[in-house]
Amino acid sequence: MQNHPVDFKRFLAMSLTALSLLTSSAQVSNAQDRAVPPPVPVLTMRPGEDDKAPDRMFYGRVAARATVDLAFEVGGRIVTLDAVEGQRIAAGTVLAALDPAPYERAVARAELSLDQAERAFRRADTLAARDAASRARADDAETARDLAAVDLREARDARSDTRLVAPFDAILAKRIASVGALVSTGEPVVRLQDMSELRIDVELPERLLGRIGDPQEARFEAEIHGIDGPLDLAFREVRTETGEIGQSYTVSLAVAKADMHPWLLPGRSATVRAYLPKAETGVAVPATAVVTRGEGRHFVVAVEPDGDALVARHLPVEVTIPDGSTVRVEGLPANAEIVAVGGHLLEDGDPVSRYDGLIAKAE
Structure with missing residues (x-):
């Protein structure tokens, strides 16, 4: 078996190259592990800016x-009825009138009765002063005269009651009776609607x-x-x-x-x-802005600056619903910017950006 000589320099170079590749790969892996996640786009709002009275x-x-039915206080035959439905009428306008002849005669009779009673009283009073008649007879004559005066006033009042007058500014809503109709005391003639207010x-x-x-x-x-x-x-x-x-x-x-x-x-x-009157405490927020965690604690996610970026911060709040529909919270700092919807998906410290239409803006 033939032994080949080993090129030591070449082996060393290859080993160094492999070590460099392994080191670069590890650095890339560590950098990826340390990469900051991208900010989450969120829709924000400032509570209280539009917190007007609900x-x-x-x-x-x-x-x-008011709506009232007018009637004569005396009976008789209607001879005048100046009433057009829907017409505006001023207070004091004469709407209808009865035949006054019977009441004119009653006034004349009462006037004659009063004159007769007055003469009778003067005679009785003169005789009583001369002791020619009793004082009791003179007193009776005086009473008769006073009663005749009352009868005259009643006759004159009845004569004036033959005219039906509008008691206030009104609209004639309905004409109930007609000219020539014979009406009794208290029978409705016209219906008025009070237009003074x-x-x-x-x-x-x-x-x-x-x-x-x-x-x-x-x-x-x-x-x-x-x-x-x-x-x-x-x-x-x-x-x-x-x-x-x-x-x-x-x-x-x-x-x-x-x-x-x-x-x-x-x-x-x-x-x-x-x-409605504004609530005395708290600011109105949408129900979607409130985050509920364990043990019934409520939070609102605020957006706060962290250097050149924005992060989410969970702020504890007290929640009330005074009218059964509007959510109000207490505990937010003045001019706080909060996440309007989706706050339950964020953790404290998560990077966020403001969502504006299709563009997410970050600071």
Whole structure:
């Protein structure tokens, strides 16, 4: 067997080359192990920037302040009825009149009776002063005179009651009787809607009314088709009678005088927006921004700078839902920037970037 001489220099060079390759491979592997993961794009927001008073929308109906049926306080035959349905009527306008002849005669009779009673009293008083008649007879004559005066006042009042006058600014909603009809005392003749103040009635659920507390603390606006708005509304009253199932309360709101449009008539539909009082504590955040971990602890993931990058930080907060739908948290620092959605996928210290459409921006 022939022995070949070993080229020592060549062997050494090959060994060094192999060692260098192994070392480079190990360095690349270690560098890959130490590589920082790419930042996670997240949608962020700043709570409190748009934290305005919450609002709710309801459907209401325009209503008059009151609706009343007018009637004569005396009976008789209607001879005048100047009442056009839908017409606006000023307070003091004569709407209808009865035949005054019977009441004119009653006034004439009462005036004659009073004159007769007055003469009888003067005679009796003169005789009593001369001791020609008893004082009791003079007193009776005085009483008869006073009664005749009362009868005259009643006759004159009845005569004035033959005219039906509008007691307030109103709209004639309905003409119930007709000219020539014979009506009795208290029988409705016309129906008026009080337009001295226009109202809009809305139904507020029991839970929302409890959330508002005092309705005077809320602000109301109405939008009505065909009328420039919105119209400012003022709280007037709440009816405490509720439906057996719906448990809603009717709240009456007043339209300002300056906003009363000529064709803003009772019965028109309206959209009413109620701006509720702002919560005293905490800021509103979307429910997706709250992260719940073990033992019922709640967190909000804040985005904070870390050098030239951004990282996620879990901040413990107290969560309340005052109106059953809006989530409010306490414990956030002022002007905090938080993750609006997906915070439960992040760990404390994870690198993040702001998501803006299809582009993720990092600082």
